[in-house]
Amino acid sequence: MNLNDIRQEYLQEELIIDSLQKNPIEQLNIWFNQALKSEISYVNAANLATVNESGIPASRVILIKDITKTGVTFYTDYRSEKGLHIESNNNVSLNIFWKEFDRQVRMVGTAKKMSAKENEAYFQSRPKSSQISAAASYQSSEVSKEGLYKACDSLTKEYQSEDFLPCPDKWGGYEITITGFEFWQGRPNRLHDRFKYINDAGAWIIKRVSP
DSSP states (O other): OOGGGOOOOOOSOOOOGGGSOSSHHHHHHHHHHHHHHTTOTTTTEEEEEEEOTTSOEEEEEEEOOEEOSSEEEEEEETTSHHHHHHHHOOEEEEEEEEGGGTEEEEEEEEEEEOOHHHHHHHHHHSOHHHHHHHHHOOTTSOOOHHHHHHHHHHHHHHTTTSSSOOOOTTEEEEEEEEEEEEEEEOOGGGOOEEEEEEEETTEEEEEEEOO
């Protein structure tokens, strides 16, 4: 197999600076709503990159759960690999890719834990089976399949008469305050449209960059 022979042409409409919102969060909402209306799969999936104490990067796909006035939120096990990375270095990057639109949104920012009240409210909104899985799992830690299922069975029996489980202390959300954005639109002949939003003392400046 020769990966050099794989070619993909980008035929979507151009992205022009005059069409962009002055606030990048508003632009993100517009693109998200367009993707939602198209009913594409995993519309809220994003690649989250973190760095460990030795400066070694790691990335994984997470699900964005909310767009706030200053960024986005997601939920995880605080003792997971990404949680431990954020604990030592809360600078992160996110990349959303909607292949159906030939679009990417690249973001950098800082992650901060959400409140226990917010965590509890979201945790209780999840299906009970998902609550049990989150409580039973110590994400990124070594485990046997039998041990994981045994822990789930034990919690299922313990809370069989309850509508939901209490949110574990080890589990919760992060809000990422975005400090930089790039909106990328694929275009023919690799002449992609790329616009960066740069925060200058609280004001957003939009710059076109070379593809």
